[in-house]
Amino acid sequence: MSATTLEEPITNTKLPIEVLEAVTIRFAGDSGDGMQVTGGQFTSTSAIIGNDISTLPDFPAEIRAPAGSLPGVSGYQLNFSSRDIRTPGDEPQVLVAMNPAALKVNIKELEPGGILVLNTDEFNDGNLKKAGYAANPLNDGSLSGYRVFQIPITSLTLKALENSSLPFKQQERCKNFYALGLMYWLYDRPMEPTLKWIEDKFGAKPEVAEANTMALRAGYNYADTMELFTTHYHVGKAQIKPGKYRNITGNEATAIGFIAASQLAGRPIFYGSYPITPASDILHELSKHKNFGVKTFQAEDEIAAIGAAIGAAFAGHIGLTGTSGPGVALKSEAIGLAVMTELPLIVIDVQRGGPSTGLPTKTEQADLLQAMFGRNSDSPVGIVAPATPADCFKMAVEAVRLATKYMAPVFFLSDGYLGNGSEPWEIPSLDSLPEMKVHFRTEVEGFFPYLRDEKTLARPWAVPGTPGLEHRIGGLEKQNITGNVNYEPDNHDFMVRLRAEKIHRMQQDIPPLAVFGKPEGKVLVLGWGSTYGAITTAVEQMQEQGHAVSSAHLRHLNPFPSNLGEVLKSFETVIVPELNLGQLCMLIRARFLVDAVSLSQVKGKPFKVSTLVNKIKEYL
Amino acid sequence: MSENGHTTNGAVKLTRKDFQTDQEVRWCPGCGDYSILAQVQKVMPELGIPKEKIVFISGIGCASRFPYYMNTYGFHTIHGRAPAFATGVKVANPDLQVWVITGDGDALSIGGNHFIHALRRNVDLKIILFNNRIYGLTKGQYSPTSELGKRNKSAPMGTIDYPINPLSLAFAAEATFVGRSMDVDPKHLAMMVERLAGHKGSGFLEVYQNCNIFNDGTFKSFNEREVKEDRMIQLEHNKPLIFGKNKDRGIRLNGVTPDIVTIGENGITVDDILVHNENAHEPNLPYILGRMQFPEYPVPMGVFRAIEKPTYERMLAGQISAAVDAKGAGSLEKLINSGETWVIN
Numbered sequence: 001m002s003a004t005t006l007e008e009p010i011t012n013t014k015l016p017i018e019v020l021e022a023v024t025i026r027f028a029g030d031s032g033d034g035m036q037v038t039g040g041q042f043t044s045t046s047a048i049i050g051n052d053i054s055t056l057p058d059f060p061a062e063i064r065a066p067a068g069s070l071p072g073v074s075g076y077q078l079n080f081s082s083r084d085i086r087t088p089g090d091e092p093q094v095l096v097a098m099n100p101a102a103l104k105v106n107i108k109e110l111e112p113g114g115i116l117v118l119n120t121d122e123f124n125d126g127n128l129k130k131a132g133y134a135a136n137p138l139n140d141g142s143l144s145g146y147r148v149f150q151i152p153i154t155s156l157t158l159k160a161l162e163n164s165s166l167p168f169k170q171q172e173r174c175k176n177f178y179a180l181g182l183m184y185w186l187y188d189r190p191m192e193p194t195l196k197w198i199e200d201k202f203g204a205k206p207e208v209a210e211a212n213t214m215a216l217r218a219g220y221n222y223a224d225t226m227e228l229f230t231t232h233y234h235v236g237k238a239q240i241k242p243g244k245y246r247n248i249t250g251n252e253a254t255a256i257g258f259i260a261a262s263q264l265a266g267r268p269i270f271y272g273s274y275p276i277t278p279a280s281d282i283l284h285e286l287s288k289h290k291n292f293g294v295k296t297f298q299a300e301d302e303i304a305a306i307g308a309a310i311g312a313a314f315a316g317h318i319g320l321t322g323t324s325g326p327g328v329a330l331k332s333e334a335i336g337l338a339v340m341t342e343l344p345l346i347v348i349d350v351q352r353g354g355p356s357t358g359l360p361t362k363t364e365q366a367d368l369l370q371a372m373f374g375r376n377s378d379s380p381v382g383i384v385a386p387a388t389p390a391d392c393f394k395m396a397v398e399a400v401r402l403a404t405k406y407m408a409p410v411f412f413l414s415d416g417y418l419g420n421g422s423e424p425w426e427i428p429s430l431d432s433l434p435e436m437k438v439h440f441r442t443e444v445e446g447f448f449p450y451l452r453d454e455k456t457l458a459r460p461w462a463v464p465g466t467p468g469l470e471h472r473i474g475g476l477e478k479q480n481i482t483g484n485v486n487y488e489p490d491n492h493d494f495m496v497r498l499r500a501e502k503i504h505r506m507q508q509d510i511p512p513l514a515v516f517g518k519p520e521g522k523v524l525v526l527g528w529g530s531t532y533g534a535i536t537t538a539v540e541q542m543q544e545q546g547h548a549v550s551s552a553h554l555r556h557l558n559p560f561p562s563n564l565g566e567v568l569k570s571f572e573t574v575i576v577p578e579l580n581l582g583q584l585c586m587l588i589r590a591r592f593l594v595d596a597v598s599l600s601q602v603k604g605k606p607f608k609v610s611t612l613v614n615k616i617k618e619y620l
Numbered sequence: 621m622s623e624n625g626h627t628t629n630g631a632v633k634l635t636r637k638d639f640q641t642d643q644e645v646r647w648c649p650g651c652g653d654y655s656i657l658a659q660v661q662k663v664m665p666e667l668g669i670p671k672e673k674i675v676f677i678s679g680i681g682c683a684s685r686f687p688y689y690m691n692t693y694g695f696h697t698i699h700g701r702a703p704a705f706a707t708g709v710k711v712a713n714p715d716l717q718v719w720v721i722t723g724d725g726d727a728l729s730i731g732g733n734h735f736i737h738a739l740r741r742n743v744d745l746k747i748i749l750f751n752n753r754i755y756g757l758t759k760g761q762y763s764p765t766s767e768l769g770k771r772n773k774s775a776p777m778g779t780i781d782y783p784i785n786p787l788s789l790a791f792a793a794e795a796t797f798v799g800r801s802m803d804v805d806p807k808h809l810a811m812m813v814e815r816l817a818g819h820k821g822s823g824f825l826e827v828y829q830n831c832n833i834f835n836d837g838t839f840k841s842f843n844e845r846e847v848k849e850d851r852m853i854q855l856e857h858n859k860p861l862i863f864g865k866n867k868d869r870g871i872r873l874n875g876v877t878p879d880i881v882t883i884g885e886n887g888i889t890v891d892d893i894l895v896h897n898e899n900a901h902e903p904n905l906p907y908i909l910g911r912m913q914f915p916e917y918p919v920p921m922g923v924f925r926a927i928e929k930p931t932y933e934r935m936l937a938g939q940i941s942a943a944v945d946a947k948g949a950g951s952l953e954k955l956i957n958s959g960e961t962w963v964i965n
Contacts, residue, residue: 242964245964248959259955289950290939291947291950292950301733304703311677311695312708312712313708315712427957427961464716465713470693472687474697475698
C-alpha cells in the first residue's frame with residue numbers, strides 16, 4: 001500500500017471550531033458492538049492526518065458475555081494530540097457509551113464536565129436492569145455533571161439503512177460506524193481512510209461494505225446537519241519527526257521484529273506456541289509470513305511448544321516460543337535445559353495479571369522475577385524488555401542478537417498493554433539494523449561441543465547434518481570444553497559460575513543506560529517495560545515546572561547496563577514505579593545497596609501520569 | 621573413518637563400530653537395553669545414511685541414556701518431552717533421520733501428551749519405547765504399564781492402577797507405523813528396527829525389555845525359549861495368523877472378538893484363519909491384535925500397521941514453498957512498509 005498524506009479536512013459548518021491540544025476518547029459498548037474496530041479506525045485516521053496517538057484497548061476475557069451485562073463491556077481508549085504524547089491519557093474527556101452497562105463501567109473515569117455520548121435506544125428496562133441501574137440515568141439527574149448527548153444511535157442507523165438488503169440483525173451491527181461518523185464530525189476527521197478500509201475489508205461482501213459506508217456517512221451528516229453539538233473541535237498535526245510511519249501494535253511489532261532478526265541472522269524462525277491471551281496475536285501474525293521461511297508450530301501444550309523450539313535451535317533455526325505468565329511457569333524446566341545445553345532460544349512473555357489464570361486480558365509486569373529466577377538451581381538467562389509498542393520491533397532484534405551471539409536463552413518481556421496497544425512507528429531503514437549474521441561451526445579440527453569463545457564464552461553452534469561434528473548434549477552437568485557428562489564437585493562449581501559469567505558478559509554488548517533529564521538531581525524515576533510512556537510524561541511535566549527530576553528506562557534487565565550503579569548513585573532518591581509489588585525495586589536494592597522507593601500498582605491497568613506526579617512530589 | 625570401505629555409489633560404508641562412542645555404557649549388567657543398543661548399532665550401517673544426518677533424542681529414564689552411546693548427533697532432553705524436541709529438529713531440517721528413545725514412564729506417563737500428538741501429526745520420527753513395566757532409574761516404582769496388583773517399592777500391597785496398552789494408544793493417535801519386538805530376540809529386533817527406519821512418518825516400536833534388577837522376568841511367562849512358540853504369534857503381512865510349535869493353531873475372528881482355533885479340528889482349515897494386513901487403512905484389525913495378551917491369547921510380535929500418509933514436515937515445507945510461489949520470497953523492506961503508511965515532512 002502506498003503512503004498517503006491527507007490534507008486536514010475543512011468541514012462546511014457554521015459552527016465554531018475550537019482548537020484543542022489533545023483529546024482522550026473512550027469508546028465503550030458490548031463486546032459484540034465492534035468497539036475495538038471503532039477505536040482502531042479512529043486511531044488510524046488520526047495517525048494519518050498527523051496527530052500523535054497512543055491507545056489502550058480494554059476488553060473482557062469472555063468472548064461473548066451475556067449481551068448488556070457488565071462483564072461484557074469492551075472499551076477502547078485513545079489519546080490523540082498535536083504534541084508528542086506517550087500514554088493513552090489518564091481520564092477520558094469523551095465517553096461514547098453504547099449501552100447502560102458501558103456507561104456504568106466507565107462513567108467514574110470520565111473527567112468532570114466531559115462529553116458523554118449515549119445510545120439512548122439501548123437504555124430500556126431490560127438493559128438498565130442488567131447494568132444494575134435502579135433508575136434510568138438519562139433522566140434521574142445523575143449525569144448532570146457532564147455534557148450529555150442523547151442520540152438514538154441504533155434506530156438512526158436502521159433508518160439510514162432502510163434500503164439495505166442486509167438482514168435486520170446485520171443492519172443493527174453497523175451502529176458502531178454510525179457512532180464513528182458522529183465522532184469524526186465532532187473531532188474534524190476525514191472519512192476517507194475508513195471508507196477505504198471498509199472497501200478493503202468487506203470488498204467480497206458488497207452489501208456489508210455499502211451498509212457500513214452508509215452508516216458512517218449518516219452519522220457524520222447527522223452531526224453536521226442537526227447542530228447537535230454546539231461546537232466542534234480540531235486537534236492539529238503534531239510536531240513529529242519527519243519520516244515514514246505506520247500504526248503498529250506491540251504484538252505486530254514483535255512478530256515483524258523477529259522476522260527482521262531472522263533475516264539479519266540469516267537463519268529461519270521456528271515459532272513454537274500454544275494459544276494464550278494476550279500472546280496469541282504473535283502466532284497469528286507470524287503464521288501469515290511463511291514466505292519468509294517462518295515455521296510456526298501450534299503445539300499440544302506449552303511444554304511441547306518450547307521443546308520443539310529448543311529442538312529447532314539445536315538444528316540451527318532461530319528458536320522462539322511465545323506465551324504469557326502461566327505458560328512460562330510450564331516452560332521453566334525446558335528453559336533450564338536450554339541454559340544447560342547453551343542453545344540460543346527466545347522466550348516471549350506477554351505478561352498479564354496473575355497469579356494463576358488471573359486477569360487474562362489485563363496488563364501487569366509481575367513476571368520479572370519469574371523470568372530472572374523461575375527455574376530450579378542457578379540458571380541465568382538474558383532478559384530484555386521493550387518500552388513501547390513500536391519498541392517491540394527493536395527489542396525483538398536485540399533478543400535474537402544476544403541469544404545467538406552468546407548461545408544462551410533470552411527472555412523478551414512484553415505485556416498486555418504493549419501487545420495490544422498501538423502507536424505510530426517510524427519505519428526504520430534497513431541499514432540502521434545491526435549486523436548479526438550467525439556462523440555455524442563446520443571445522444572438524446579441534447572441535448569440542450563446549451569450546452569457548454574467549455570474549456563471549458559462547459560455545460560453538462554445531463548443527464546436526466555437519467560431517468565430523470557429531471556430538472551429544474543434554475541436561476546432565478557438562479564438563480567444560482569436552483561437553484561430556486561430569487558429576488565432579490569442582491567441575492559443577494566451575495560450570496555454574498561460568499554460565500552466570502556468560503550472561504554477565506552480555507553487558508559488554510549492551511548500550512549504557514541513558515538518563516532523560518539532568519544526569520544528577522533530587523529524584524530519579526527508574527522504570528522498565530510498558531511504564532515508559534507514563535513515567536516520561538510525568539517526569540517531563542515535573543521538569544517543565546523546574547524540578548530536579550530525571551528518569552531512566554531499563555530495556556535490559558539481565559544483565560543490567562554497566563553504568564546503572566553510577567546512575568543510581570547520582571540522585572538523592574530513586575523511585576521505581578512498577579505494575580507489580582516492587583520486583584525491579586527489590587533487585588536494585590539487593591544489587592546496588594540503594595534505598596530505592598517502590599511505587600507499585602496492580603489494577604490490570606497502566607499507571608496514570610497523575611499517580612506518578614503525586615509520588616514524585618513527595619520526594620522533592 | 622579411514623578404515624571403512626566404499627559403497628557402489630561412492631559413499632563411505634560405515635560399520636557398527638562407527639556408531640559406538642567412547643562413553644562407558646552405564647546400564648546395569650544384564651539389562652535388556654544392551655541388546656537394543658547392539659541391534660540399533662548393527663542396523664545403522666545398513667541404512668546407508670551418513671551418521672551426521674542421524675539424531676537420537678531421548679527423555680529421562682534408563683532408556684534415555686541411549687544417545688550418549690550412539691556416535692551420531694544426540695540430545696538427552698527432559699522427562700517425557702523427547703517427541704516435542706524431536707519434532708522441532710525434524711521440522712527445522714527434514715533431511716535428518718530423527719529417532720526418539722523413550723521408556724514406559726517417559727512416553728506413557730509424564731510424556732503421554734507429546735507421544736499422542738507426535739504420532740497424530742505424522743512427523744517422520746522413529747520412536748522406540750523400551751517397555752520394562754517399571755521405573756528403573758528411580759529404583760523400582762510401578763509404571764503405567766505395570767500389571768494390576770504388582771507389588772513394588774511404591775505399591776507394597778500391589779498396584780491398584782490399571783495398566784495402559786501402548787499399542788492401543790498408538791492406534792488411537794493414528795500412528796502410521798506400529799510394531800513390537802523384544803530384547804531377547806535380537807534377530808527379530810534388528811528386523812523391526814530396520815522396518816521402522818524405512819518408514820516415512822511417525823513410527824512406533826514397542827520393545828519388551830527386561831529390567832533384571834527391579835522387574836526381572838516380567839515377560840518370561842511367554843517369551844522364554846521353551847514356551848514362546850505357543851504363547852507368541854508372529855505377524856506377517858498377507859499371511860494367516862498361525863502359531864504354535866506344530867503350526868496348527870490360529871486366530872479366527874468371531875465378530876470383533878479373536879478366537880483361538882486349531883486347524884484340523886471341528887472342520888477348521890487354513891482358510892478360516894484371519895489373514896494379517898498391515899496396510900489396512902483403518903486400524904481396527906491391528907487394534908484387536910494389539911490387545912491380545914497372555915495368558916488369554918498368544919502375544920503378537922511384528923508389524924501391526926504400516927501405512928503411508930503425508931508427513932507434517934513435508935506439508936509445512938509445502939506451505940512455505942506455496943507461500944513463496946504466491947507472494948514471492950519474503951522482502952523485509954516490503955514487510956515493514958506494509959499496511960497503512962504516511963509520511964511526515
